Amino acid sequence: MKRLSFLLLSCLLLLVLFVQAQTKTYSILIKGGHLIDAKNNINELMDVAIQGGKVAAVAKNIDPSLATQIVDAKGMYVTPGLIDLHAHVFAGTDDRGLSGGFSALAPDPYTFRSGVTTVVDCGGAGWQSFDRFKKNIIDRSRTRVLSFLNIVGDGMRGNPYEQDIDDMDAKKTAEKALANKDIVVGFKLAHFAAASWVPVERVVEAGKLANMPVIIDFGGDNTHPPLSIEKLFNQYLRPGDIYTHVYTELIQRDPVVDLKTRQLKPFLIPAQKRGIIFDVGFGGGSFNFNQAIPAIKAGFLPNTMGTDLHTGSMNGAMKDQLNVLSIFLSMGMDIPGVISRSTWAPAQAIKRPELGNLSVGSEADVAILTVRNGNFAFRDIAGNRNEGKQRFECEMTIRNGRIVYDLNAIASAAPRN
């Protein structure tokens, strides 16, 4: 009898809680933060309410009693979930480099703690290995994982595979992309060493067939002078195609800043105006202050803030997405500038305009960041040092309306997850 009444009471209590939760208009309300939403031209204090995995309202002073859970974002920046369009997440235990090998990293440990909700794997999989990539990584990750398909059928497997022009089949690559266009956003060419334009032609051909952009890592080696990036931008790439590792200073690669005069080459800003998209792609060997600082001073800013995350960059100068953004703050860019370049700009570059913004009705992928003030320092891949006064930190990441990271327990009455 006692047991029965206890049971009844519990049921009643649960019912009340359930009804109460149901009657709330919003599941989560982010209160008091400074919203930066480049698409919607918002850069001010604004509350953001979430319901059913979507952004339900963006307004000043939304009533907290309407929400089941309140996130106290006072003093913080609220932004769309960051998009890293240059990551290497096709991890695996075969000896296959960045294509199911040990150099790549499964995404979830690196994304949410840096405010990232979407990564684009940058050429790990080719058309032959895409299915395994989908099964092992995409389907098992909470991060949204998209893909630039490598023009090499076997993907980014290292050498000699990536030098094999016979394995660069534009048609098959485009077919695989179109068959998986919920995931594939374009094509990658990388690491090609010889002085030949054929691989560039193949990848652009795939891009034309599938109506998707390409992203170019302009390989090269020390046996021949580097191919001309001016020619690449003006004769081979289409508006909307992406050039990554833009601030590299390597002997085998044609740099954006002239090595003698230390001036930005004159064709860069026109190429950008023409629609070529320039990605940072920091990585383990592709970011030099000697290139970036003069380029930025000359008014040439990168379009997207790709990390080139892999095992060789995660603990080095690159570290993570927010460290890359902080480095650009230290070089004089402003907070809205770097946020738009890691939200709305990459969303447009990969033709996913449903991402990278917090319009009402859009998927609730949100980053909540603080900008910490102090004395910080950053390095490039050559070990040069640059000091800064600001560093981004990730306070919370929300993916599809669910809190997936909460550094300092800023969410109230958290339901158990």
Next chain:
Amino acid sequence: MSKVLRKFTMRKISILIISILISASISNAQGKLYNTLIKGGRVIDAKNNINALLDVAIKNGKIAKVAQNIDPAQAEQVVNAKGMYVTPGLIDVHAHVFWGTQPNSYLMNGDVGVTADGFSFRSGVTTMVDCGGPGYKSFEIFKRNIIDKSQTRILAFLNIVGEGMRGGDYEQDVSDMDYRLAAKAAIDNKEHVVGFKLAHFTNPDWTPVERVVAAGKLADMPVIIDFGGGKLPIEDLFFKYLRPGDIYTHVFTELERRDPIVDLKTRQLRPFVIPAQKRGIIFDVGFGGGSFNFNQAIPAIKAGFLPDLMGTDLHTGSMNGSMKDQLNVLSIHLAMGMDLPSVIERSTWKPAQAIKRTELGHLSEGAIADVAILSMREGKFGFRDIAMNKYEGSKKLECEMTIKGGKIMYDLNAIASNVNK
């Protein structure tokens, strides 16, 4: 003629000067007493009873000297650690790093394990003990895929289950708990294996405990127990089954299926827990995704019962939750009132002793140069347990630099001089 001669001589002289300069700079670099000098930090080294402002010099991967005011001119590279803490590289005795792509394989070559290097160095950790991922049947894969591919020092508690921590029915199969084969694999690989793990067993049956302890006795190694769900009394476990030196993990769990250390009615530490610790049972935090409750930890610590080890139980289910990483676990214990030297000792010298690797966990001269450089950040911070209870703290540890075997593996704010790629 004389002009040509002069020109020739001039050239010769300038070559000579340049050669002298080059050789001087080479001999200068070679002549330096130390490779790396960590200057101005506060050294906390429990083994050597040090808690003082001291410089630490490294040469050839070893600690060369620990002293006040070591001359920076004697080092090729100087690390400015002013205002920071310099500790032995942290040792996480409870991690799950046996990641892989085998379907439905949980923490044995499956997708719940994580890559060690992505978590270790950014948290000051230089050694991780995988806590029961591989069994004797899967140790080879573990060695090939994880130990040999990681920059972090990876050790292992071998699972008493031959298949390892594969989840589901595999871990319930008493017939696959062969203590002889487990002990043999451990002894054959004693460079890497430091003990045995029992975990997740759900029946009220002592056989698995007996088996894992039998393996421990045969190999003369400790065991570490995750006391699954059999509702067996922990008092019996500590006094009738385990030996001094054996480890009980998830010590602050409050789960219905597990006998807790703090009585659920009286909210008092149960009377046998401190005697068990005195007897030599070692208690590990093993925070994980479901094994740390403030309702247990706070009363226990108030009653004078401190955990011996600060294991994280790192895996994909804990990495982004309340646990996060090793330094977050230490910071939570600071929030509950423990002091810095205590939490550092419990993640350096104590775990080194628990796994019988006394060459690790300290900064004695001649020791392997595994070093963590940490800052203590002041502010308002919030922490959660696995039941989502919130606890506030005013301090948080941050990793500034991690050095393993004399090599800088992580440098958050570029505090090292003369860095070459």
